[in-house]
Structures are given as structure tokens and as C-alpha cells.
Amino acid sequence: MRCLLARFPFWVFFLLCGLGHISTRSGLGCAMSAFSDKEDEAVVKTMKDFGPIQDAYAFFEAHTTEEVIIRNELERLWRQDGALSLPLSILDFGTGAGDMLERFLTQLKIPKEQLSIGVVEPVEVAREVAEKRLVPHSHGRVASWAAIPAGSVAPFDRILSNHVFYYVPDVGKAVADLKHVMHEGSKLYVVMASDRNHLLVAWNDYFAMLGEPVPFHRSGELEAALGVNRLDYEVHTVHSELAFEDTLENRTLIARFLLGDDNFRKFKGDEATQYLGRYRDEASGQIIMQLEDHIFVAKRKQ
């Protein structure tokens, strides 16, 4: 088992969230209480608190192929785009504790002398961990902010944002802020689940069952915001899977992961876990959910 404290796994992140301090992540399920960052006074609202569901999030991570598939597709796109012409500056918007970016940089094997890194993460404790974790990959210090600074900032060659846009308060403003740190040749890579992703289908169905609107942004809103901000973009689609043994305990973990405990508790009886039965594969005795994600690759109009 990996050294948990050294790696600052997300369960620590979640635990801290539980203390009312920060937000948390998942492929789809990042969640925040409203919080205020001390330095930047950034206030972010969210509809799902991940603090109490770290076990459910860890279960999701352990049973999905999503991150590896996204990293591999990103690497293919980056190399195809000539992204590895060096030196390179990279910004990770909504980096969390930097886990995914660190694994991606390790995979890319860019010499640290050739790489400058910036991170944006409104959760202070996570941002500090990301900063420390990424130092070994970066030439000089890692630039780190709670939000994109309004003033003058050197632009980045590549900007990554993996499963973050569901939770930003204003998608149009987030895209405008990122455009602010792009030069003519910069590329922006934003990953969001497609509407066909079974986790998003489940969000729709669950909140319909509750008679409430889904409280998270969708990829369609990102597309509109890219257009409004006059960014050209293309979309690449990747497929991965969530598969787990079909037990009531496991169904409960995934339902809680999707809904957060507050919403999960709104369901009467076993409605929320029953729902997942539609994804049961009789041959294997597993629940198998197909995950479809879009990778938006955007650049300034020439």
C-alpha cells in the first residue's frame, strides 16, 4: 500500500473537507461547501459535500479506468499537437491536490529544466499539497493561485482542466479567465463527461426522482462559453468503465458518491440503490457503467 500521508491521497483531502475547510474531487463528483480562501477571498459554492463520502469516492476511483484513459488520450493529443516542443509551461485549472497532473507529467517524462508549472485550486490546503508535489517536475517554483489572477500573468502554453467545470460558479467567466492566460499558440484542454456518460444519466434520473434540477454544469454550457469567448475548439471523446461487484454495500457507495450524503438521504427506502440495478450484468454479477468523456481542445481564433 502506498504511503498515504506522503501521497496525500484524496481520503485525506476528504477528511479535511469534513472539517468544513475545503472542497473535494472525483471524476464527476467534486463537491464543495461554500468556502472562503483566506488569501484570495475566493468563494465557491457547490451542491454536494464530499467530506462525508470519502469512502465512496475512494471506491469509485478503485473501480474505474477513467483517469488512465484520459491521460493516455491527452498524451496522444499533446504529442500530435507538437505540445512537447520544449520548453513548455503548463497550467492545471482546478488541480485539487495535484494527483492527476503529477501522474500525467510523470507519464510525459518532460525534463524538469524544460517545464514551468502553474496551478489554480481554490482549496488552500489542497493547493499547498499540489505545489509541493509538483516542485520536482518544475523548473523553479510552482506558480499557484486560488483563482486566475485578474492582473498581468505570463501566459501558459498548455492549460488543463480535468473534471472541474461542473463546479465553477460561472462557466462563461471561467473560460474568459482562462483565455486571459492564453497566448496565440496556447491550447486549452477541458475534460467533462458527455451527456451519455452513465454517471450523468444517473445524475439526471436521481434529481428527477427528487423533483429537483441537476445542480451541476454540463459540457453543453462549456461549448456555449467557448463560442461566446471566441475560442475555436474541437472535441475528442473517450470511453472508460466503472465496474464493481453487485452488492447492496457497493451500490450504496456509488449512489452516495453520485449524490453526496445530503441528497442520498432524501431518498426513501432503497430507491437510490435499486436504481443502479439497470446496470447489472448478469453474466459477471457486476454493475457496469459506461463512462463517456469529452476532451475539448480550444485555442484562440487566428
Ligand SMILES: C[S@@+](CC[C@H](N)C(=O)[O-])C[C@H]1O[C@@H](n2cnc3c(N)ncnc32)[C@H](O)[C@@H]1O
Ligand atoms: C473533480 S476535482 C478534479 C481535480 C483534478 N483536476 C483531478 O483531475 O484530479 C474538481 C476540482 O475543481 C476545483 N474547483 C472547484 N471550483 C473551482 C473553481 N471555481 N476554479 C478552479 N477550481 C475549482 C475543486 O476544488 C477540485 O479540486
